[in-house]
Amino acid sequence: MKKMTLVSVVVASLLLVGCNDEKAVDTTKAEVVKKVEVATAEKSESITEKATKAVDAVKEVASSAVTKTSEAATEVKEAVKEKATAVVESSKEVANKAKDAVEKQVAQVKEVVAEKVAKAKEAVSTKEVVAPPAYAACAGCHGKDGKLKALGKSEVIAGQAKADLITKLNGYKAGTRNVSGMGVLMKGQAEKLSDADIETIATYLSGI
Numbered sequence: 001m002k003k004m005t006l007v008s009v010v011v012a013s014l015l016l017v018g019c020n021d022e023k024a025v026d027t028t029k030a031e032v033v034k035k036v037e038v039a040t041a042e043k044s045e046s047i048t049e050k051a052t053k054a055v056d057a058v059k060e061v062a063s064s065a066v067t068k069t070s071e072a073a074t075e076v077k078e079a080v081k082e083k084a085t086a087v088v089e090s091s092k093e094v095a096n097k098a099k100d101a102v103e104k105q106v107a108q109v110k111e112v113v114a115e116k117v118a119k120a121k122e123a124v125s126t127k128e129v130v131a132p133p134a135y136a137a138c139a140g141c142h143g144k145d146g147k148l149k150a151l152g153k154s155e156v157i158a159g160q161a162k163a164d165l166i167t168k169l170n171g172y173k174a175g176t177r178n179v180s181g182m183g184v185l186m187k188g189q190a191e192k193l194s195d196a197d198i199e200t201i202a203t204y205l206s207g208i
């Protein structure tokens with residue numbers, strides 16, 4: 001645009017000069033050309049300057065953008081790290097709590113089981129062996145659990161081997177056994193017993 005204006009000036013000048021002498025026209029022409037050159041140079045200089053400024057500004061903006069981006073990235077990284085650490089911490093806490101709860105539960109179960117086992121053991125050890133009805137007639141002389149020496153004569157019959165007891169009772173029943181002269185007395189007792197009674201009594205006495 002400025003160039004156009006300059007050209008207009010030149011043309012105007014030429015028109016104004018009109019038919020003056022040729023030398024004066026030449027001088028004016030030369031001046032105008034010089035002005036145009038100067039103006040063009042100035043113009044090009046200012047364009048270069050502006051371009052340089054624009055490039056600088058872009059550079060600055062780009063570099064600040066890079067800085068900001070890297071800063072933001074660092075911040076995000078930090079935040080993520082922090083969150084991750086917090087998550088790990090809370091997970092650890094939860095796991096520890098769960099572990100504690102389970103351990104507590106196990107300890108309680110163990111305690112209960114131990115208690116039950118102890119009670120069961122006690123029940124077994126204190127459980128009385130109940131005498132079968134067939135033994136009722138024998139208790140008067142041998143004691144309610146067979147631990148007495150009948151009439152101060154017999155052996156203690158509690159805890160003897162089952163097979164021995166069966167043999168001895170069958171001996172009294174048949175009238176073939178007599179250890180201390182009281183065999184007849186025992187014959188009277190044994191005769192009332194069936195094979196099943198003898199079996200039951202022998203099992204009971206051997207179990208004491």
Ligand code: HEC
Nearest residue numbers: 137138141150151153154155168178179180181182183189
């Ligand atoms: C009135 C007392 C009396 C009664 C009741 C009695 N006994 Fe006897 N028992 C004796 C005497 C005494 C002897 C020892 C007999 C002998 O001299 O062999 C004996 C011996 C025994 C023996 C052998 C012991 C040994 O190791 O030599 C057995 C077993 C026995 N009796 C079981 C019984 C049973 C079972 C009954 C019940 C069904 C019973 N007796 C009832 C008094 C009794």
